[in-house]
Amino acid sequence: MGFRSAVVTFPGSNCDRDMAVALEIASGTPALRVWHGDAELPERLDFIAIPGGFSYGDYLRSGAMAARSPIMRAIVEAAGRGVPVLGVCNGFQVLTESGLLPGALMRNASQNFICRTVSLKVENSQTLFTSQYDQGEEIQVPVAHHDGNFFADTETLDRLEGEGRVAFRYLDAVNGSQRDIAGIINGAGNVLGMMPHPERAVEPAHAGTDGRKLFASAVARLVDA
């Protein structure tokens, strides 16, 4: 049985195809595509990805409108059942807006959009998204965002750190994020939100392939299970 993954498309999503390609490369199975207006997800999903882009134009707050779309109700429910959910860039913003992850993503400290490849440290290699990485491994992954400045109150930040829920950290200051946090997981460990784009670092033609292990981790978990 193949790896059943789904990529959500909101109006304004623009990394949905790239995410589907990365999932197919990692799993050998084409990803299913889900429309924002759908009230239900396909059955028996092994993985749900919320891609980058500008859902609904990000005209309210980034991710705020998408978090209230019909499909997000289904995704919140699936996440509650333990289905792995990955949100990248705008997908991370949607996850914080929907309450699946804590904190918020504010405008970059520079006020400018930033597109560059950044160095990340894998802070927790024990998650279902990071098991193929070494603990503390340094990886290179592109970022491309205007609102990637992660903010949470001190208590929340301490809890995230204490519970090993910081998955990735920037090695250099990129966007003003508190404690240089680039990606976090939820308490149950099945929801990951991150600003960098692992789907842009999976092929030899890309500037690097350090994103591959993220998708491979999710696929390996299913095969091992």
Next chain:
Amino acid sequence: MAASAESITPDVVEQHGLSPEEYERVLHALGREPNLVELGIFSVMWSEHCSYKSSRLHLKKLPTEAPWVICGPGENAGVIDIGDGQAAIFKMESHNHPSYIEPYQGAATGVGGILRDVFTMGARPVANANALRFGRPEHPKMQHLVKGVVAGIGGYGNCVGVPTVAGETNFHPAYNGNILVNAMTVGVADADKIFYSAATGVGNPIVYVGSKTGRDGIHGATMASADFGEDADAKRPTVQVGDPFTEKLLIEACLELMATDAIVAIQDMGAAGLTSSSVEMATNGKAGIRLDMNMVPCREEGMTPYEMMLSESQERMLMVLKPGKEPMAEAIFRKWELDFAVIGEVTDTRHMVLEWNGEVVCDIPLGPLAEDAPLYDRPYLSKEEYKSWAQVKPLGEVPESSDIGADLLRLMASPNLASKRWITEQYDSQVGADTLQTGGDAGVVRVHGTQKALAITTDCTPRFVYADPYEGGKQAIAEAYRNLCAVGARPLAVTNCLNFANPQRPEIMAQLVHALEGMGDACRALDFPIVSGNVSLYNESKATGGGSAILPTPAIGGVGIIEDYTTMMTMGFKAAGEHIAVIGPNYPELGQSQWLRTIHGREDGDPPHVDLADEKLNGEIVRRLIAEGKVTAVHDISDGGLAVALAEMALASGIGATIDAMTTEFAFNESQARYIVTYRNKGDLDRAEVPFARIGVTGGDALTIGSSAASIASLRDAHASFFRDWMEG
């Protein structure tokens, strides 16, 4: 004729940008007085922006054909065959006047407009590029303009999800009062699924899709066809407002509909909005058109037909559908939450008829609006007359550089040669996950799902064009050709964006005519036809005190193909201990060089001459060396000459080089048709086949030229210093 109580006074005619002679033509074409709606329509259709009335005569001389050209100028964009049943569709367009008035929205809607020109023809946009010219950095408005334009280009392109992969940015005081924002889009389509604009089939429905029509941008095309007076700020309401989110939906909806067989013709509403789109569709189809203005989706209540026809609201398209396909098409647009309205039909009258509240409010024969629009053979200076008018000083004595390394550091820190990272990092260059190269000689994007890649470059050296319009025109084409060859691409075709000042001045018209002649000669010699383009005239401003014309800036967008992207070449040195050679001849021509301007503050002498036979031969040699794997890095020599090119290769890799001692002239002249290459073994370049001179070896952490050295760290700091100090200092 109804609702035309307004009297058309000479003042009203002048406000519409029509000369008294042109108004006479209107009277003649109609055989009566126009009403205000009709006057407005003539005004925008006969504007320079829409009619090309000053340039059309000379544009016809450009070569536009090659076996791989599917569609040349005249449609929304040019189309070329890229093999395997696929086509590349591309065009570059200016948005200069709006960007000076309101930089963010002006630049953003420039990107939006050029994207629509490309997806209108059935292509998914795969890459954006741009060519930007600003005034001197110390000018009080310039920081605001640069920040706004860059944010606007990024804001639109990033949201729509098309990577921005190439571009150039220059600074020169000639642009103080009139910056240039030229945006280019490249798309990919199936060669048998190209959509054109000819409205055919009497009775076929004309359908409006996209955003609603508002009161923004009314008379934008007319505004863009005049000099700026003192009151540029007062023209802000004529600038359109962009909505990239809606554009993204419009792309997806149009491509979804294009996958069916419902569309007869399609055209975006760009400059002059509903007027030019409907006139062009009917004209191209040799048909007529009837529109019911009550059916046009409007954003505001109480809009008049005049306002609807002249609005330049963004993100709108006009289509002719096959009969009976309306419900299926409407369902697609509703799914994407876009407006969809049948607003009229194709007729056989060769007239444009507009109805409103049951009355005819406009009835104009199409001929005079488009095909028979005014055409001017404006007087221009001969090459000799131009030369004496321009009064470029002869080169004269040029001192030797006392320290090539020190001069190099100053050049790397100068605005024109400085690192543009502050700009390019604000553009998403990676979305689509097919971007293979940015920041080198050309941007390269893979054709999704294939081994092919498209290389894209934008080029022009305006100070060369000013000093010698003919050679400068040639040089713009030659440099684009070279940049494509340098990444291993076969140059296929170009688009141009011709930015000039007031064509009613014979010296400006001379710049246009002679530059086009040079471009045409270069395109013919290099088998590099022009397939699309845009003309932007009246780029001069009284706002900055004095009728200051821009430098003549015929910007070029070149596109080439790499059959197997794994052979793509980059400019960074690859390893220490490799040989460095220059391919191509060096001439004593420091005139108009960046070195002369930056170090000595002089813009003197003739620009470098362009030997088109050398360009072709050396380009072919470099492409062959790349294909055969004989070279490990390639970079073209352009602004700043050999020394700057070497520094760029070192900075791209962090690997230094030791170069033989050389004269100032060899270090900094900008002789054309030259490339720097690196290779592993002495025998890799064969002297019988390759005209090269070995100049040094890679390695170390400095660029050492003779006895003068600049560390990579100091070069990197100098390169980064201009934007860092200007924007963040």
